[in-house]
Amino acid sequence: xxxxxxxxxxxxxxxxxxxxxxxxxxxxxxxxxxxxxxxxxxxxxxxxxxxxxxxxxxxxxxxxxxxxxxxxxxxxxxxxxxxxxxxxxxxxxxxxxxxxxxxxxxxxxxxxxx
Amino acid sequence: xxxxxxxxxxxxxxxxxxxxxxxxxxxxxxxxxxxxxxxxxxxxxxxxxxxxxxxxxxxxxxxxxxxxxxxxxxxxxxxxxxxxxxxxxxxxxxxxxxxxxxxxxxxxxxxxxxxxxxxxxxxxxxxxxxxxxxxxxxxxxxxxxxxxxxxxxxxxxxxxxxxxxxxxxxxxxxxxxxxxxxxxxxxxxxxxxxxxxxxxxxxxxxxxxxxxxxxxxxxxxxxxxxxxxxxxxxxxxxxxxxxxxxxxxxxxxxxxxxxxxxxxxxxxxxxxxxxxxxxxxxxxxxxxxxxxxxxxxxxxxxxxxxxxxxxxxxxxxxxxxxxxxxxxxxxxxxxxxxxxxxxxxxxxxxxxxxxxxxxxxxxxxxxxxxxxxxxxxxxxxxxxxxxxxxxxxxxxxxxxxxxxxxxxxxxxxxxxxxxxxxxxxxxxxxxxxxxxxxxxxxxxxxxxxxxxxxxxxxxxxxxxxxxxxxxxxxxxxxxxxxxxxxxxxxxxxxxxxxxxxxxxxxxxxxxxxxxxxxxxxxxxxxxxxxxxxxxxxxxxx
Numbered sequence: 001x002x003x004x005x006x007x008x009x010x011x012x013x014x015x016x017x018x019x020x021x022x023x024x025x026x027x028x029x030x031x032x033x034x035x036x037x038x039x040x041x042x043x044x045x046x047x048x049x050x051x052x053x054x055x056x057x058x059x060x061x062x063x064x065x066x067x068x069x070x071x072x073x074x075x076x077x078x079x080x081x082x083x084x085x086x087x088x089x090x091x092x093x094x095x096x097x098x099x100x101x102x103x104x105x106x107x108x109x110x111x112x113x114x
Numbered sequence: 115x116x117x118x119x120x121x122x123x124x125x126x127x128x129x130x131x132x133x134x135x136x137x138x139x140x141x142x143x144x145x146x147x148x149x150x151x152x153x154x155x156x157x158x159x160x161x162x163x164x165x166x167x168x169x170x171x172x173x174x175x176x177x178x179x180x181x182x183x184x185x186x187x188x189x190x191x192x193x194x195x196x197x198x199x200x201x202x203x204x205x206x207x208x209x210x211x212x213x214x215x216x217x218x219x220x221x222x223x224x225x226x227x228x229x230x231x232x233x234x235x236x237x238x239x240x241x242x243x244x245x246x247x248x249x250x251x252x253x254x255x256x257x258x259x260x261x262x263x264x265x266x267x268x269x270x271x272x273x274x275x276x277x278x279x280x281x282x283x284x285x286x287x288x289x290x291x292x293x294x295x296x297x298x299x300x301x302x303x304x305x306x307x308x309x310x311x312x313x314x315x316x317x318x319x320x321x322x323x324x325x326x327x328x329x330x331x332x333x334x335x336x337x338x339x340x341x342x343x344x345x346x347x348x349x350x351x352x353x354x355x356x357x358x359x360x361x362x363x364x365x366x367x368x369x370x371x372x373x374x375x376x377x378x379x380x381x382x383x384x385x386x387x388x389x390x391x392x393x394x395x396x397x398x399x400x401x402x403x404x405x406x407x408x409x410x411x412x413x414x415x416x417x418x419x420x421x422x423x424x425x426x427x428x429x430x431x432x433x434x435x436x437x438x439x440x441x442x443x444x445x446x447x448x449x450x451x452x453x454x455x456x457x458x459x460x461x462x463x464x465x466x467x468x469x470x471x472x473x474x475x476x477x478x479x480x481x482x483x484x485x486x487x488x489x490x491x492x493x494x495x496x497x498x499x500x501x502x503x504x505x506x507x508x509x510x511x512x513x514x515x516x517x518x519x520x521x522x523x524x525x526x527x528x529x530x531x532x533x534x535x536x537x538x539x540x541x542x543x544x545x546x547x548x549x550x551x552x553x554x555x556x557x558x559x560x561x562x563x564x565x566x567x568x569x570x571x572x573x574x575x576x577x578x579x580x581x582x583x584x585x586x587x588x589x590x591x592x593x594x595x596x597x598x599x600x601x602x603x604x605x606x607x608x609x610x611x612x613x614x615x616x617x618x619x620x621x622x623x624x625x626x627x628x629x630x631x632x633x634x635x636x637x638x639x640x641x642x643x644x645x646x647x648x649x650x651x652x653x654x655x
């Protein structure tokens with residue numbers, strides 16, 4: 001379980017970083033999205049990996065914290081997802097505006113003169 | 115009857131939130147009403163900030179015995195619920211941002227507010243994010259308020275549109291999104307290691323970590339530091355700053371002057387809380403000092419090399435960041451007080467400068483921004499040269515030009531740090547404090563700081579003098595039409611600096627007291643963690 005999660009985060013981060021270093025705006029936005037996914041998984045994993053445990057206290061199970069998953073990272077992830085979703089949407093609009101104004105999709109508004 | 119005083123610390127967040135929401139709902143055509151809402155909100159924020167300044171100086175000891183105003187949201191006790199904390203440092207920053215907000219808002223009503231939609235609501239949300247970041251008592255809300263202010267700043271950055279602005283804005287957004295992700299990684303790591311996000315609780319628990327956790331915590335703190343340094347515009351993470359600030363429209367650039375300082379505020383706040391627990395690297399002097407010096411040198415070179423006037427001011431922002439980082443990176447607390455004084459002074463001065471140069475640029479004739487050489491090579495002609503040249507003949511010094519010229523001189527003096535204005539007081543107290551940091555003789559670090567700061571001041575005088583000559587003397591200028599609503603904010607900002615110079619003694623004492631309270635985080639920690647809830651816990655509602 002740990003290795004799967006770690007690999008997922010690693011692969012997402014690696015491809016995300018490669019993509020944000022690319023010269024096309026679409027690649028940059030894909031890279032940012034992948035990085036955001038990686039970070040969300042990372043936050044989630046910081047609450048320790050527990051399987052089949054509810055995050056909300058159940059009267060029948062008692063108050064032993066070992067029986068429950070940590071609810072705080074789940075709440076944080078929810079906030080982080082919403083924020084990254086919103087900023088990605090905003091970046092998409094800026095990207096389209098830049099494409100329209102500059103006439104191409106290079107991040108600097110045009111290829112460098114060589 | 116609501117006890118307003120008890121709710122004081124949360125009002126700087128709530129007021130702009132409601133005002134911003136209201137401004138979205140009110141039709142664009144009802145301009146008077148919209149302006150009234152916007153101004154009422156900013157004035158209220160300024161009054162509350164001043165009130166908080168009083169509270170944190172001990173005006174209400176019966177309510178806030180430690181002179182730290184703590185507000186528990188939803189009445190949950192501190193490490194579990196969210197807290198808003200206003201201590202002296204927060205109150206100073208709140209007052210500064212509200213004053214800056216008021217002046218730039220007034221300036222924007224003359225022209226820029228109508229250059230696009232939703233300027234006023236976004237401006238309110240920006241202020242909300244700023245205030246929230248200064249007030250929040252836990253790390254995750256720091257991230258949330260950063261996002262609020264950044265989201266608003268993205269919109270404001272693009273305000274007025276145009277190709278250069280959108281390209282610079284895109285870079286600005288991409289960099290800040292990456293910085294936010296770094297911030298999230300660091301926050302998650304810190305939570306994973308310590309199990310808390312409350313800054314006061316964190317300061318307690320960080321000291322109790324064992325070896326393996328300690329290393330993880332320090333790497334998390336380092337990542338957090340990198341994220342804040344990106345916001346603070348520290349070299350080599352600041353290549354986005356000059357294009358973004360110089361392409362934003364004037365009132366937006368002016369209010370952005372405080373945005374780099376928010377990174378510095380976060381570094382100071384967390385540094386003061388975490389240092390006694392055993393100094394995670396990024397918040398200690400070891401890194402901040404050399405990074406600050408490098409930023410200063412980068413800013414100095416950029417300042418001398420820059421030709422476009424907006425860029426000159428952007429590099430002034432970088433220089434002020436570099437000065438602050440290197441000063442705060444020095445050991446001991448003697449530097450913190452003067453550094454805060456410098457911070458207030460530089461924010462006011464650069465904001466006034468951004469507003470001023472936009473007015474000055476209007477006086478210039480076609481092509482004045484191009485180098486004279488390229489004008490000749492490309493044989494460019496001023497289409498209005500013949501008509502405009504005649505109107506300026508025989509005009510003595512009109513009042514508007516005199517105002518612009520004097521304001522320019524005042525801004526240049528403030529930024530370069532020459533007497534008689536507060537820039538001189540700030541730099542002088544900074545340097546004299548640097549020489550007093552060690553007991554016997556000033557160390558090499560103090561001399562290095564002194565020489566680099568003086569070098570940057572010299573470069574500032576050269577570059578700003580050159581800009582002034584180019585703007586006011588070298589080219590034929592036309593007399594601009596200035597509105598009162600444009601001139602008044604610049605005058606207010608400069609007069610505030612004059613006030614700082616006149617009352618430099620009491621202000622500096624106040625800042626030094628603030629620095630002293632920062633060096634004793636126990637009071638802050640106790641005030642937050644021991645704050646009583648209104649309800650008694652366990653009682654049925």
